Structure formats: structure tokens, C-alpha cells
Amino acid sequence: MTEPLLKMRGVEIEGRSDETWNPIINGVDLTLQRGEVLGLIGESGAGKSTMGLAAMGYTRDGVRISGGSVEFDGIDLLTASAAVKRDLLGKRIAYVAQSAAASFNPAHRLIDQHVEAPMQHGVMDRSESEEDGMELYRKLRLPNPDEIGFRYPHQVSGGQLQRAMTAMAMSCRPDLIIFDEPTTALDVTTQIEVLSAIRDIVTQFRTAAIYITHDLAVVAQMSDRIKVLLKGDEVETSDTRTMLDAPTQEYTKSLWAVRSFERPKKPAIATGAVPLVSIKNVDASYGTAKVLHDVSFDMHAGRTVAVVGESGSGKSTTARCITGLLPPTAGQILLEGETLPANYKKRSKDQLRQVQMIYQMADTALNPRMSIGQIIARPVQFYLGLTGAEKRKRVDQLLEQIELEPTEYYNRLPSELSGGQKQRIGIARALAAEPKFIICDEVTSALDQLVAEGILRLLADLQDDLGLTYMFITHDLATVRAIADEVVVMKDGRVVEQGPKAEMFKPPHHAYTDLLLSSVPEMDPDWLTNLLEERGVDNIGDAAVGKM
Amino acid sequence: MHTVLKIILQRLALGLITLLIVSVVIFVAVNMLPGDFAQAILGQGATEESVAAIRRDLGLDQPLVTRYFGWLAGVVQGDFGSSFASANAASFSGTSSGVTTVAQQIAPRFANTMFLAAVTAAFAVPLAVGLGVLAALYRNSVFDRAANIFTLTSISSPEFFLAYVLILFLAVLNPIFPSLSNIYDGMAFSERLNKSMLPALVLTLVVTAHMMRMTRAAIxxxxxxxxxxxxxxxxxxxxxxxxxxxxxxxLAPIINVVALNLAYLITGVVVVEVVFVYPGIGQLFVDSVKTRDIPVVQACCMIFAAAYILLNLTADIMSILSNPRLRHPK
Known part of the structure; x- marks a missing residue:
């Protein structure tokens, strides 16, 4: 066997917090052959990105490589001088970041950023590199490849930027590219376009790659081999098919098992029952831009209605209309058959109490200066008028309901909690008002799969115990499958299809629902290949052009 | 470009309104100064009648509101009125040819101040931005600390102190630059520059720190x-x-700080002008306040206010233009 392209041995990495160095990676090995794609998976905090950056001999501020070796094509990156490393970076090792929107410099045009590395590294001159860039844009199926490079990053959509960034990484034809969660921030339909474009170009130029992600189905499409990390340790490594069919470690099996959670089917809604919340012909605008067009659907007591669609489809706007934060320009919101005032300021305290909300970013939705006890106690006091010992008792009860020990968590600050725990506090705060109806806005999309599953199970249990009704906003169809009773599909501010879950997942459906459903990656490593054949590659390119 | 133009017009309109409000404040404040021109010029031994006569001549006996609108009407047409001092001197000598308008009096002084500000800015802005970039590049190094200490020391020292230190080293011990900046009309540019060098250096020391630290921090x-x-x-x-x-x-925060400091170069130079006997608008302003020559005081104040508003407006517009999102809308 030939000498591997990248050889990392016993890599140890530490991060500084509060003046002490804590381990992030504890002696992990990694070997990558030329032209090979290695998938690196694990939950957040597993050290995937840190490991990926270490493969470039790079660490972020406050992080250091404290042991082991990183050898790229015979060059030891840990002892190499800064100048030697600078010569490799961009030219022979390239990086594709998670958020292309944040990783492109807002002050320069795409093509200027594209040609920077080839020009500075002396690989090509400007005109050669510009032409090559347009060629790469074409290969990556970007619309208007000859013209798109002359735009600024803010003028280009997220999916397009992600492909332009892949093109930029390719600009010097590197031997190795590190892909750091390149599709995590994208909608499912856009994700497919980016995935297939990346896969094609990596195969075409026989570029080796490390593909970092937390999405198992995605990694199954992209990689030859998979390495699983857990809290800075390697769990196991094997080729993709073996890993999917026969994982040997318990942890890997548990990752695979997450997708099996599903709620039992509820009985059909009685005919003539008054819906708990009813949205009737609602239009809404931001300024002069109309964003909701004649949206109508019902939500019945004790059930979960999933509202799905891509970003910008009007899901969250509908939620804002229901809460009264954004008064609709036309139409009505009914609660138990009674019309709610359009503006929340005109609603009675009891009406306000009945509709509560849980947010996507638990981080920003909790006041960082208030303790957990205070956060939950506020709605208890405001809506129910409880004070003193009674208030404390109710808060303790709520903490128990979300499976957090009251004595341990009551006085803690949000910053001392993990992402999943923070989301639980968000749930407790919504429950504190004793509502009938809770809007869950992408509550699991910022969480790892295992943690997200815990939250879904908790919400399901609470629904059974308290008879709650959920409006569940999500773009993740796996979540829909797990917990929804009814599904509403939205696109461009309109409801395109609605009905019971079983019917929605059964053909025939609306063309858009079909596109959404078929775009959800599956664990089968051949899924992407088959899907592309089915749709025809040109078709995907056209879909991309049409969407932009 | 449509949106940018709209924003600029909006800011311009806001600037004009601000200027109008400032004019009211200035007019009222100046009129609240104890004593008036008549009392100041005639001294303590003046009779009631002579004070009243001068007041009548200058229109000081009119009510405040009438005077304000009369003055404003003039200002809008570019007429800041006549200097009390020159009008008085003319009436004593019985001729009217000696009356200088406020505009005539201020124009050369203002040009001098602008010259000094321009020279200073030409030194200070590139120096500050350059130092800021280097300090950011070598942050927490010896160079960074030294640059910080030096600029902070210079901004913390009183201007007159800096001025005397520079005079001592650059004019007295090593006679490189003249210590008096008595520039006048018709002076050759190079000589003018030479004479303005010491005050320009002092002002550079004063304004560099702020701009440099902002450049460093923004980067x-x-x-x-x-x-x-x-x-x-x-x-x-x-x-x-x-x-x-x-x-x-x-760029946006840096541009704003630069504008603020340039405004200071026009409005805050009194001390430096006095030390170097530089015939700028600051000296004129102080003299006019002493003699209660109200038209001149008001005109100076309006110029200061306009300079502030105009520079901040320019900074706003340039920050907007430095944002590609506004220059190139979707």
C-alpha cells in the first residue's frame, strides 16, 4: 500500500477555560489515503471540527495541540514553520466551512475571493483563475456560472454560497479538503443539490476529503469510511457499509436507533368537533412585503400538528400571527371557537395564558442573568398569581415534570446548563402558564439527535399527561414522522397540502410535498445515487435555478 | 443606488433641522450672557442714556424673538450681520465705510483654521490608521503596548503642556520650526506650512490616540x-x-471616529491657537465673547455646529457606502 496522504497519530488537543487546559481530543489516530473520503461523525462537543482543523495544523484561539503528530504528505504540520504551513493551506489543503454566509468576506465579490488563493500561492494568474472559477461554478451546477462570481455574498442564496465555497476550496486543486458540516444550515431540498455537487467534484478530481457532520444519513452518502467520535475519543472506524449494517459498539448502535422513535397513531378526529385553534384565511405582511397568503388550518385538542416547509415558507410567521405578535392583515385566529383579538396587547390575560411558545434557540430565549427558578417562577406568578411557598412548590413540580432535579437546578444560571437542559427549561416556562396550546418553533433543530429525541419523548409524555395541543414547526421530516398527528405543508406563504400524517407520507401527494419527502437523506449509502438517477441530474440543476 | 440616495437625502434633511434647533439654542444662550455689548464697551462709568443709545443703534432694545427672526432671515440669505465692534467704531468716526460684516471678519480666520485642520488631518489620519493596523497585527506585543502607552500619554496631557514641550524641543533647543505661527494673507505655501507645523504636530498628538485605538479595536x-x-x-x-x-x-466605526476628531480640529483648537498665536477662528471667538460682540459669537457658533453636523453626516454617508449590502442591493 502507498504512503497515506494524511497520517494523524495519537493527537491530543486541549482547550482553555477558566485558566486551565481541558482535554478535547484524547489521542485519536486518523489515516487518509489519496482520493479517499472519510466521514467524521459524533454529537456536538465530540471534537469533530477541532479534529478537522487539526488535520490542517490549525487550532482556534484558546485551543492547542498538546501531543501526537499530524503528517501531511511527509510534512509534519505540528513542527512546520508558519510560512511552510501557509504555503500548504489553500493550495494543497483546503477548508469548506459550515456557514458559507459567514465564511465569505462580505466586503468582496465571490470571484475576488475565489482567485485569491491561486494568485497568492502563485498557481495561476488572475484571468486564468477567473476562467477556472467559472468552469468550477458550471461543474457545481450554479446558475449563471459566468456571472454569479461578480456578485457579493449577500446577493447569493445559502445553497449557492455553499457550492461557491466548494469551488473556492477547489481553486488550487488541493489534495485534501476538510468539509465541516457544509449542509447543516441548509434546507433538505437545497442540501441534495450541494451534496451531489460536492460528491461529483470530489470524485472527478480524486480529491481526498474529511467530511464532518452529525447527520448519519448524509455521511452514508458521502464517505468511503466512517469514524465515530464521542467526547474526544474514537468509538470505532470502518467502511461505510459495514458501519451501517453491523456497528459493533453500543454507542454507534444507539446513534442508529434514534430514528426508530415513533408515536402510536391517535384515533381520528370526531366529526363536528370544535378545533382548539383555528386559523381562517389569514394574510400577513412585513411592511409592504406580503408573506402569508390565505392560510387556513385547524388544530384539534390533544393532537400535534406539524407545520413543515423550507426556510422562508411562512411557518414562523404563522406562529407570530397566532400569538398576536404580528397582527394579520386579513383573516381570523379562533381559540375554542372564539375569535382572538389580532394584536396580543388587546388579548385578555387568560387568552394570553392559553397560547405559549417554545423557541428554537434556547440559548437566546432564556434571560442569562436570571436563575432557572426565577425564569420559571415569573409566568407562575404572572398568570396564576401564586407567591411565596406556593410559587416555589409549583416551580419544583414543573422542574420534576421536565425531569430535572429541583434542588439541584433551582439556583443555577442558564449558562451552566447543556443545550438539551436549556430547551427543557423553555418547555417548563411554557408549561408554567398552564396553557392548552403550545407552539414549538424548531425546538429540536439546534440539538444533537440523541438529545433531540429526549426532548421529543418528553413533549409526547407531557401531551399524554396534560392533554396539550402542539403546533410543531419544523423542516425536519424525521421529526414529523416521529411525533405528528396531522401535517401542514407550507411553501412561499401558502398551505400547499394538509391532512393526517399517514396520508401525507403515502402517495400520491402534491409535487412539492413529494420533493420535500424524497429529499430527506436515508441511511442507505446508495440513496443519493438512486435518487439522482430517478430525478435525472439536469432536473436538480433546473430545480436549483428555478428556486433562486 | 436608489436606497442609498434616499438615506442620504433623509440625513441631509435631519442635519438641517438639527442646525435650526442649534441656532435657537445658540441665540438664547448667547443672550443669557450677563451684560451686553453696550455695557462692555462703555465700562462702569457709563450713563444710562449712552448705554441706551448704543442699544438702540444696534437694535438690542428689540424683544428677543424679533431679534432672532431678523437674524435668522439674514443668516438664511448668507448675511451674518455686522460686527458690533466695527459698527461702533464707524459711528464714532462718523463714516459708514469702516463697517465690516461678520462674514468679512470670519472668512480669513476660518480659512486659517481649515488650513491647520487639513495639515493635521493629513498627518494624523494615515498615522492613526497605520498604527492601529500594526497594533492589531502585533497585538499584545511590545510594539502594541508601546503604541498604546505613547498615544494614551499624549491624549491625557493638556494641550498647552504638549505645546510647550514641543516648543522647547523643536523651537528653542533645536530651532527647527518657528514657535510663533503668525501667518498672514499672501504668504507662500511652504512658509505657511512651516509656520503651522508646531500647532499641527500638537493637534496630531491629541487626536491620534482615539483614532488609532478605534482602528485597533474594530479590527x-x-x-x-x-x-x-x-x-x-x-x-x-x-x-x-x-x-x-x-x-x-x-471601516464604518473608524470613519465615525475620524469624523469626530476632524470636527474637534475645527471647533476645539482655541488653546492651541492661543499658545502659538495662530490667527484662527478660535481666537476670534474668544475675543468676541469678551467684548460681547454677539453677531460674531453667533456666527462662530453656527460654523462650529455646521462643521460638526456636516462631518458627522459625511461619516454617516461614508459608512453607508462602505457597506456592500447597501451599495449593491439584491
């Missing part, structure tokens, strides 16, 4: 951005990362 603030990390991972040199990738995105 360092951006160094944690993903696109800076991207530039590093593309193998770009540290200097290129800062100048090409960080600086263009840090």
Missing part, C-alpha cells in the same frame, strides 16, 4: 469572524488577512 473585533478564519485557512499572510479581509469590514 480585533472582527478577527474571530468565520471569514477571517477562512482567509487564514487559505494560507494568507497575517498582514493580508488584516488589511484585505478585516479592514474593509471595520
Amino acid at each position: 480585533i473585533n472582527l478577527l474571530a469572524s468565520p471569514y477571517i478564519e477562512m482567509a487564514r485557512l487559505k494560507g494568507m499572510s497575517p498582514m493580508r488577512v488584516i488589511v484585505k479581509h478585516a479592514l474593509p469590514n471595520a
Whole structure:
């Protein structure tokens, strides 16, 4: 066997917090052959990105490589001088970041950023590199490849930027590219376009790659081999098919098992029952831009209605209309058959109490200066008028309901909690008002799969115990499958299809629902290949052009 | 460009309104000064009648509101009125040819002040931005600390002290520059520059620190951005990362601080002008306040206010233009 392209041995990495160095990676090995794609998976905090950056001999501020070796094509990156490393970076090792929107410099045009590395590294001159860039844009199926490079990053959509960034990484034809969660921030339909474009170009130029992600189905499409990390340790490594069919470690099996959670089917809604919340012909605008067009659907007591669609489809706007934060320009919101005032300021305290909300970013939705006890106690006091010992008792009860020990968590600050725990506090705060109806806005999309599953199970249990009704906003169809009773599909501010879950997942459906459903990656490593054949590659390119 | 134009017109309108409000404040404040021109010129032994006569001549006996609108009507037409002092001198000598308008009096002084500000800005702005970039590049190094200490020391010292120190070293011990900046009309440019050099240096020392620290902070603030990390991972040199990738995105706050300091160069130079006997608008202003020559005081105040508003407006517009999102809408 030939000498591997990248050889990392016993890599140890530490991060500084509060003046002490804590381990992030504890002696992990990694070997990558030329032209090979290695998938690196694990939950957040597993050290995937840190490991990926270490493969470039790079660490972020406050992080250091404290042991082991990183050898790229015979060059030891840990002892190499800064100048030697600078010569490799961009030219022979390239990086594709998670958020292309944040990783492109807002002050320069795409093509200027594209040609920077080839020009500075002396690989090509400007005109050669510009032409090559347009060629790469074409290969990556970007619309208007000859013209798109002359735009600024803010003028280009997220999916397009992600492909332009892949093109930029390719600009010097590197031997190795590190892909750091390149599709995590994208909608499912856009994700497919980016995935297939990346896969094609990596195969075409026989570029080796490390593909970092937390999405198992995605990694199954992209990689030859998979390495699983857990809290800075390697769990196991094997080729993709073996890993999917026969994982040997318990942890890997548990990752695979997450997708099996599903709620039992509820009985059909009685005919003539008054819906708990009813949205009737609602239009809404931001300024002069109309964003909701004649949206109508019902939500019945004790059930979960999933509202799905891509970003910008009007899901969250509908939620804002229901809460009264954004008064609709036309139409009505009914609660138990009674019309709610359009503006929340005109609603009675009891009406306000009945509709509560849980947010996507638990981080920003909790006041960082208030303790957990205070956060939950506020709605208890405001809506129910409880004070003193009674208030404390109710808060303790709520903490128990979300499976957090009251004595341990009551006085803690949000910053001392993990992402999943923070989301639980968000749930407790919504429950504190004793509502009938809770809007869950992408509550699991910022969480790892295992943690997200815990939250879904908790919400399901609470629904059974308290008879709650959920409006569940999500773009993740796996979540829909797990917990929804009814599904509403939205696109461009309109409801395109609605009905019971079983019917929605059964053909025939609306063309858009079909596109959404078929775009959800599956664990089968051949899924992407088959899907592309089915749709025809040109078709995907056209879909991309049409969407932009 | 449509949106940018709209924003600029909006700001311009706001600037005019601000100026109008400022004019009211100035007019009222100046009239609340104890004593008036008549009392100041005639001294303590003046009779009631002579004071009243001068007041009548100058229109000081009119009610405040009438005087304000009369004055405003003149200002809008570019007429700041006549200086009390010259009008008085003319009436004593019985002729009217000696009356100088306020505009005539201020114009040369203002030109001098603008000259000094321009010379200072030509030194200070490139120096401050350059030092700021280097301090960001070598942050927490000896150079960074030294630059910080030096600029902070100079901004913390009183201006007259800095002025005397420079005079001592650059005029007395080593006679390189003249210590008196008595420039006049018709002076050759090079000589004018030579005579203005010491006050310009003092002002440079005063304004550099603020701009340099803002440049440094604005750049360092951006160094944690993903696109800076991207530039590093593309193998770009540290200097290129800062100048090409960080600086263009840090322009807005830097431009604002530069504008603020340039405004200071026009409105805050009284002490330096006095020390170097530089015939600028600051000296004229102080003299006019002493003699209660109200038309001149008001005109100076309006010029100061206009300079502030105009420079801030320019800064706003330039920050807007430095944002590609506004220059190139979707």
C-alpha cells in the first residue's frame, strides 16, 4: 500500500477555560489515503471540527495541540514553520466551512475571493483563475456560472454560497479538503443539490476529503469510511457499509436507533368537533412585503400538528400571527371557537395564558442573568398569581415534570446548563402558564439527535399527561414522522397540502410535498445515487435555478 | 443606488433641522450672557442714556424673538450681520465705510483654521490608521503596548503642556520650526506650512490616540469572524488577512471616529491657537465673547455646529457606502 496522504497519530488537543487546559481530543489516530473520503461523525462537543482543523495544523484561539503528530504528505504540520504551513493551506489543503454566509468576506465579490488563493500561492494568474472559477461554478451546477462570481455574498442564496465555497476550496486543486458540516444550515431540498455537487467534484478530481457532520444519513452518502467520535475519543472506524449494517459498539448502535422513535397513531378526529385553534384565511405582511397568503388550518385538542416547509415558507410567521405578535392583515385566529383579538396587547390575560411558545434557540430565549427558578417562577406568578411557598412548590413540580432535579437546578444560571437542559427549561416556562396550546418553533433543530429525541419523548409524555395541543414547526421530516398527528405543508406563504400524517407520507401527494419527502437523506449509502438517477441530474440543476 | 440616495437625502434633511434647533439654542444662550455689548464697551462709568443709545443703534432694545427672526432671515440669505465692534467704531468716526460684516471678519480666520485642520488631518489620519493596523497585527506585543502607552500619554496631557514641550524641543533647543505661527494673507505655501507645523504636530498628538485605538479595536473585533478564519485557512499572510479581509469590514466605526476628531480640529483648537498665536477662528471667538460682540459669537457658533453636523453626516454617508449590502442591493 502507498504512503497515506494524511497520517494523524495519537493527537491530543486541549482547550482553555477558566485558566486551565481541558482535554478535547484524547489521542485519536486518523489515516487518509489519496482520493479517499472519510466521514467524521459524533454529537456536538465530540471534537469533530477541532479534529478537522487539526488535520490542517490549525487550532482556534484558546485551543492547542498538546501531543501526537499530524503528517501531511511527509510534512509534519505540528513542527512546520508558519510560512511552510501557509504555503500548504489553500493550495494543497483546503477548508469548506459550515456557514458559507459567514465564511465569505462580505466586503468582496465571490470571484475576488475565489482567485485569491491561486494568485497568492502563485498557481495561476488572475484571468486564468477567473476562467477556472467559472468552469468550477458550471461543474457545481450554479446558475449563471459566468456571472454569479461578480456578485457579493449577500446577493447569493445559502445553497449557492455553499457550492461557491466548494469551488473556492477547489481553486488550487488541493489534495485534501476538510468539509465541516457544509449542509447543516441548509434546507433538505437545497442540501441534495450541494451534496451531489460536492460528491461529483470530489470524485472527478480524486480529491481526498474529511467530511464532518452529525447527520448519519448524509455521511452514508458521502464517505468511503466512517469514524465515530464521542467526547474526544474514537468509538470505532470502518467502511461505510459495514458501519451501517453491523456497528459493533453500543454507542454507534444507539446513534442508529434514534430514528426508530415513533408515536402510536391517535384515533381520528370526531366529526363536528370544535378545533382548539383555528386559523381562517389569514394574510400577513412585513411592511409592504406580503408573506402569508390565505392560510387556513385547524388544530384539534390533544393532537400535534406539524407545520413543515423550507426556510422562508411562512411557518414562523404563522406562529407570530397566532400569538398576536404580528397582527394579520386579513383573516381570523379562533381559540375554542372564539375569535382572538389580532394584536396580543388587546388579548385578555387568560387568552394570553392559553397560547405559549417554545423557541428554537434556547440559548437566546432564556434571560442569562436570571436563575432557572426565577425564569420559571415569573409566568407562575404572572398568570396564576401564586407567591411565596406556593410559587416555589409549583416551580419544583414543573422542574420534576421536565425531569430535572429541583434542588439541584433551582439556583443555577442558564449558562451552566447543556443545550438539551436549556430547551427543557423553555418547555417548563411554557408549561408554567398552564396553557392548552403550545407552539414549538424548531425546538429540536439546534440539538444533537440523541438529545433531540429526549426532548421529543418528553413533549409526547407531557401531551399524554396534560392533554396539550402542539403546533410543531419544523423542516425536519424525521421529526414529523416521529411525533405528528396531522401535517401542514407550507411553501412561499401558502398551505400547499394538509391532512393526517399517514396520508401525507403515502402517495400520491402534491409535487412539492413529494420533493420535500424524497429529499430527506436515508441511511442507505446508495440513496443519493438512486435518487439522482430517478430525478435525472439536469432536473436538480433546473430545480436549483428555478428556486433562486 | 436608489436606497442609498434616499438615506442620504433623509440625513441631509435631519442635519438641517438639527442646525435650526442649534441656532435657537445658540441665540438664547448667547443672550443669557450677563451684560451686553453696550455695557462692555462703555465700562462702569457709563450713563444710562449712552448705554441706551448704543442699544438702540444696534437694535438690542428689540424683544428677543424679533431679534432672532431678523437674524435668522439674514443668516438664511448668507448675511451674518455686522460686527458690533466695527459698527461702533464707524459711528464714532462718523463714516459708514469702516463697517465690516461678520462674514468679512470670519472668512480669513476660518480659512486659517481649515488650513491647520487639513495639515493635521493629513498627518494624523494615515498615522492613526497605520498604527492601529500594526497594533492589531502585533497585538499584545511590545510594539502594541508601546503604541498604546505613547498615544494614551499624549491624549491625557493638556494641550498647552504638549505645546510647550514641543516648543522647547523643536523651537528653542533645536530651532527647527518657528514657535510663533503668525501667518498672514499672501504668504507662500511652504512658509505657511512651516509656520503651522508646531500647532499641527500638537493637534496630531491629541487626536491620534482615539483614532488609532478605534482602528485597533474594530479590527480585533472582527478577527474571530468565520471569514477571517477562512482567509487564514487559505494560507494568507497575517498582514493580508488584516488589511484585505478585516479592514474593509471595520471601516464604518473608524470613519465615525475620524469624523469626530476632524470636527474637534475645527471647533476645539482655541488653546492651541492661543499658545502659538495662530490667527484662527478660535481666537476670534474668544475675543468676541469678551467684548460681547454677539453677531460674531453667533456666527462662530453656527460654523462650529455646521462643521460638526456636516462631518458627522459625511461619516454617516461614508459608512453607508462602505457597506456592500447597501451599495449593491439584491
